[in-house]
Amino acid sequence: MTPQRPIEIVGGGLAGLSLGLALRRAAVPVTIFEAGDYPRHRVCGEFITGLAPATIARLGLAPFLADALHHREVAWFIGSGADAPPARIQTLPSPALGLSRHALDHRLAAAFLAAGGDLRTRTRVADADADVGPGRIWTTGRRRGQSPWLGLKIHARxxxxxxxxELHLGDFAYVGLARVEDGSVNVCGLFRRRELCAKGPHLxxxxLQASGLTVLAARLAASALEATSFCAVAAVGFDRHVAAPADNRVCLGDTCSRIPPFTGNGMAMAFQSAEIALAPLVAYSSGATDWSATCQAIHHAKRRRFRLRLATAAAVHPFLFHPPRQRLFAALNRAHLLPLRPLYAALH
Ligand SMILES: Cc1cc2nc3c(=O)[nH]c(=O)nc-3n(C[C@H](O)[C@H](O)[C@H](O)COP(=O)(O)OP(=O)(O)OC[C@H]3O[C@@H](n4cnc5c(N)ncnc54)[C@H](O)[C@@H]3O)c2cc1C
Known part of the structure; x- marks a missing residue:
């Protein structure tokens, strides 16, 4: 029988769980260490763009996405504009999937356990003492750092x-609204940090009000907000490049590169990075390759796949935040000079 070297995954988000599950299906022994537990709400716009059928098939994701809503049309709103109509209606080249992280992460975790995976929840691996030796994968999500951006999310009925x-561009803020599988609307925004004395949904x-999105704030205040779904994340940062591997580490998903949320592509990238790593890790586990070659193969494949979209997203991102650039964005749009289809293609 082929010896199976074990794989350890630190971080049970989308990248870690989907990789762990796919490795288990290839009979690789896998342990996932997850700091939190399931189910849980996460700061996320909860719409997935650019997830191709081939990735869904390779990772066996179809059963977990079966009840996802299919979103085709996007309405862009710039500023509050009282009851102004959307600045643009965009039809997506392929539907975005609307599914809550509460459901998706929980389903993947349950499937990983059912496939014989070893899932250690409420177990935080300290980076400082971390073993960087062979067989350990880092999927711990966004890296901590200095950033003025704050992410907030809540579900509303x-x-x-x-x-x-709906995508609303405010004063140093943008907010996405998308329905998820249980019929509620996920409201998720990225805001430049301000000194506000409020907590939970009131924050x-x-x-929204401080960013000039007063009409949206009034719509939310008139809806039924699900306080238990509220969550926040500070110091959200983004990358222009795929980070080079250090100490022969394999980093996947947000740990490797974070794309701005307006693209709705971070979750697809987490799955795609798991897809990229799958075959090299199966080869490593069976003894066919060594760890150093495995790390290099994964890194080069990630660079090829993600380089263009990270650079494009980093170039577009400032136009969504700064009011003067937003006005330029709107003017180009009115003049039909915004190449939305090529941009979409570069971003996915
Ligand atoms: C405001 C905002 C809105 C977004 N909206 C969208 C969107 O609409 N569509 C989209 O596709 N993407 C969106 N994203 C991005 C998306 O959420 C991420 O790209 C995606 O979650 C990355 O998955 P991951 O598995 O890499 O990391 P995560 O999902 O963050 O998972 C990392 C896991 O690691 C665990 N962990 C961390 N440290 C340790 C440790 N030391 N030991 C053990 N466990 C640890 C964490 O508890 C977590 O469960 C958004 C992001 C933000 C900030």
Missing amino acids: GLPLSRDL LLGY
């Missing part, structure tokens, strides 16, 4: 949407 997805309402 009784909140009608003008299109499948989100305060940020």
Whole structure:
């Protein structure tokens, strides 16, 4: 019988769980260490763009996505504009999937356990003491650092949407609204940090008002907000490049590179990075390759796949935050000079 070297995964988010599950299906012994537990809400816009059928098939994700909503139309709103109509309606080249992280992460964790995986929840691996030796994968999500950006999210009921997805650009803020599988609307925003004295849902309402998104704040205040779904994440940062591997570490998902949320592509990238790592890790586990070659193969494949979209997203991102650039964005859009289809292709 082929010897199976074990794989350890630190971080049970989308990259870690989908990789762990796919490795188990290839009979690789896998342990996942996860700091939190399931189910849990996460700061995320909860719409997935650019996830190709081939990735879904290779990772066996179809059963977990079966009840995801299919979003096709995006309405862009710039500023509060009282009851102004959307600045643009965009039809996506392929539907985005609307699914809550509460459901998705929980389903993947249950499937990993059912496939014989060893899942250690409430177990934080300290980076400082971390073993960087062979067989350990890092999927711990975004890296901590200095950043003025704050992410806030909540689910709301009784909140009608003008299109499948709404994207609102405010003063140093943008907010996405998308319905998820249980019929509620996920409201998730990225805001430049301000000194506001509020907590929970009131903090989100305060940020919407302070960012000039007063009409959206009033719509939210009139809906039924699910306080238990509220969550926040500070110091959100983004990358222009795929980080080079250090100490023969394999980093996947956000640990390797974080794309701005307006793309709705971070979750797809987490799955794609798991897809990239799968075959090299199976080869390593069977003894066919050594760890150093495995790390290099994964890194080069990630660079090829993600380089263009990270650079494009980093170039577009400032236009969504700064009011003067937003006005330029709107003017280009009115003049039909925004190449949305090529941009979408570069971003996915
Ligand atoms: C405001 C905002 C909105 C977003 N909206 C969207 C969107 O609409 N669509 C989209 O596709 N993407 C979106 N994203 C990005 C998306 O959420 C991420 O790209 C995705 O979650 C990355 O998955 P991951 O598995 O790499 O990391 P995560 O999902 O963050 O998982 C990392 C896991 O590691 C665990 N962990 C961390 N440290 C340790 C440790 N030391 N030991 C053990 N466990 C640890 C954490 O508890 C967590 O469960 C958004 C991000 C933000 C900030």
